[in-house]
Amino acid sequence: MNKIEHEKLYNIRHTMAHVMAYAVKQIFGEVKFGIGPVIEDGFYYDFELPRSLVPEDLGIIEEKMRDIINNGYQVLNESISFDEARQMFNDQPYKLELINELAQNPENSGVSIYRIGEFVDLCKGPHVASLKELNLKTFKLMRVSGAYWKGDAENPMLQRIYGTAWERPEELKAYIDKIEEASKRDHRTLGTQLDLFSSSQDIGQGLVLWHPKGAMIRYLLEKFSQTAHILNGYDWVYTPHIGRAELWKTSGHLQFYKESMYNAIEIDNEEYYLKPMSCPFHIMIYNSSLRSYKDLPIRYAEYATVYRYELSGTLQGLTRVRGFTQDDAHIICTPEQVHSEVVKALKFSLYILKSFGLNNFKAYVATKPKKKSIGDDKDWNAAIESLKNAVVAAGLEYEIDEGGGAFYGPKIDLKLRDALGREWQCSTIQFDFNLPERFNMKYIGADGAKHTPMMVHRALFGSLERFFAMLIEHYNGDFPLWYAPVQIGIVPISSNHYEYCKELSKKLKTIGLRVNLDLSDDKMRAKVRRMELEKIPIVLIIGDQEVEKEGLSVRSRKEGNLGFMTLNDFLEKIKPELDMGVPKYIMD
Known part of the structure; x- marks a missing residue:
């Protein structure tokens, strides 16, 4: 337009x-x-x-x-x-x-x-x-x-x-059709239909129960991303769910962010707070020993479950919750390194997201808020230019989000457009002018003097919950083979084929595939239909011919009926799709 x-x-x-x-x-x-x-x-x-x-x-x-x-x-x-x-x-x-x-x-x-x-x-x-x-x-x-x-x-x-x-009128009709399709893809509806997750008033609003199939997808997302982080120069860490009030006073969260934090918990006559972010904990790890410029950059990453108070009227499925998990990371570096680290973080973000079949991105560079903010304009302007240059180097379209930065620094927000053209907030790469000073972070420079490092916050999925919701709706619950919760369904035509199917199932599971073997008394068509409703990517039909020739008949959700194959031919065919789930080193 x-x-x-x-x-x-x-x-x-x-x-x-x-x-x-x-x-x-x-x-x-x-x-x-x-x-x-x-x-x-x-x-x-x-x-x-x-x-x-x-x-x-x-x-x-x-x-x-x-x-x-x-x-x-x-x-x-x-x-x-x-x-x-x-x-x-x-x-x-x-x-x-x-x-x-x-x-x-x-x-x-x-x-x-x-x-x-x-x-x-x-x-x-x-x-x-x-x-x-x-x-x-x-x-x-x-x-x-x-x-x-x-x-x-x-x-x-x-x-x-x-x-x-x-x-x-035709534009209105197209929009209404898109809304109706979006309703069919609603992650809350599909989450129930596919038995992925649920929530319950009994455990509290905005808190999620991950069912086995949903938990399997989450495990696969986490495993891929964690391995990719370690391959590409990040150190994995773990930090507590709560911290002393003094920690949050030092960080400024109790001054700038308290309305989103839960009330204090008293332990041994001291106040503790559920963590809304992991930044102070990562800084404590950094500050646990004296660092040299030769040690930098340091990149800490973790899956951090954080807790933020959201109004009950704003809670929605997995997209707005009160307890969620971030793939949180902090890059601590010298001023000379910061631009290249932002470029690398953006490159890594795009690699992770594209690995899940997502390719339609737009970047937003968020500038200094008009009200709450710290740091002088010179630092803000230099950081904003660095972010814009990183976006341009990545070949992305971008818009300026005037005043959209956090109080402690400007940021890049990566937003994805799904199969229906809707925008989802995912990755964030954020400068921080606040915490290095507040926590007296130092490193020994080449001149032998102490200097304050730069720090960049970075989350790729944004939150695992929202990212999962986006994947459900983008794919309509029909996930790519490598992270489908059940990859292969096996349907025997009659009880005469049970033993062959059991042995086939065992072979596939031994090489790491996720298999559902249906040995119920239902008719073959009913079993196949049930697997279609569960959106299992591949269904193997086993009858007399398959047993006699020691093979299998393959039905693919994407490609339809592929006919008879030997087991080796079948495994060779699906190997490229499975290889998509193998992380790579990309930081050259």
């Missing part, structure tokens, strides 16, 4: 948000309005209403929106003073709050409003010039959810209506 088309679609969606608010006002009368921005694929608006919305309300609101659009109103903009705005919105507390915030900025002389018929909203625009530019067949209201005003749990809970709008 070119810039003009993008701007036109933005204006359509922005105007639709106002039309929806107008419709809600006409239907419910007493409405307190929040905000109604454009988002990816659509728009939303937040309301305080006299009653809770139900799904049936969406159709009623849509019809009212069509009535409003049919009137063909002009969309009129004007600027008014702050006093005029306060008078105009005197019964709208959320709008008054926004007006007063705008008035605090001396650069603002007033506010912008937009009129559609009798409806007036506080808004800087832009919008279409007339409702005649809107198409009655190109929008749809999608769902209702709760949303705290300004995203703060201390504020009132409002009702949020999400909608989507497009220029042409």
Whole structure:
């Protein structure tokens, strides 16, 4: 989509948000309005209403929106003073709050409003010039959810209506089709169907139970990545799940991050906290002995289960949980080494992700936050340039995420587009201007003096839970052979073939393949169908011919019926797919 088309679609969606608010006002009368921005694929608006919305309300609101659009109103903009705005919105507390915030900025002389018929909203625009530019067949209201005003749990809970709008009816249809396909691929649904994982109120919200099949996939992901780390210059470490309060005070987490941490645990009259991150522990390992510039870079990595407080309303499957595992790493190096280490970390990230069949990436370089941050602008600017250069060297598209960095440094976020074109946050490579100073990290330089090292945080999967959710939805639960939880199903046609199948199963398991041999009394077709539903990549059918010729008949989910093969031919065929799961050294 070119810039003009993008701007036109933005204006359509922005105007639709106002039309929806107008419709809600006409239907419910007493409405307190929040905000109604454009988002990816659509728009939303937040309301305080006299009653809770139900799904049936969406159709009623849509019809009212069509009535409003049919009137063909002009969309009129004007600027008014702050006093005029306060008078105009005197019964709208959320709008008054926004007006007063705008008035605090001396650069603002007033506010912008937009009129559609009798409806007036506080808004800087832009919008279409007339409702005649809107198409009655190109929008749809999608769902209702709760949303705290300004995203703060201390504020009132409002009702949020999400909608989507497009220029042409065929675009709306394509989007609805994609949403329906995404619903079929939902990792929560497939997680139950394929018996991969579950959660339970009995153990607590946002905590995951990994079932044997899901745990097998997780084990394979961890094994591949851990071996690849060690092959490529990382030292593996293990650290505790809790730490003394003093540790988190020194790191700054209790100052900058406490709202995401759980309450303290008292042990021997001292306060301890569940770890939200592993950085301080890795620093303690570094600080356990005096380091020379000749020892650097040092790269520590671990699978670290961390605990962060997430609001109950935001928890969702594996993508938003309260206890999750990061493939966490910290690179400690000299200033002269830091750029090459960022380049290597990015190269390694891409290698790991591509090993799982993921190839559609986009990078975001996140810059200094406007509010909480440490470090001077010179250091931030130099680090940002280093990150941009690393992204360019990797041949990636990138965007600048203004103000999106952590308080302690800028970062690269790698986002993946899945089979449906949806974006998932995965790898992060993050500078840190905070912890080396706070923990008095030092190394002896070539000049014999003590110097403060640079530190780069790095996670490749992001979290194993979210990465697993993405893989489930990307592949629709139909995993590549090398990390499918069950790789091969064996189906005997009759009991006469049981002994041959048992011996075949034993041979395959001996060479490390994961096999499901079905010796139930069900008919052959029922067994095959069950394995298809379990999405087992390869099913071997064994009958008289296979026993007599000492071979097997092969059915592949990807390639269909491959016919008769000897065992050696079969193993030779699947070897390239299995070899994808063998980590390699790539740091030349």
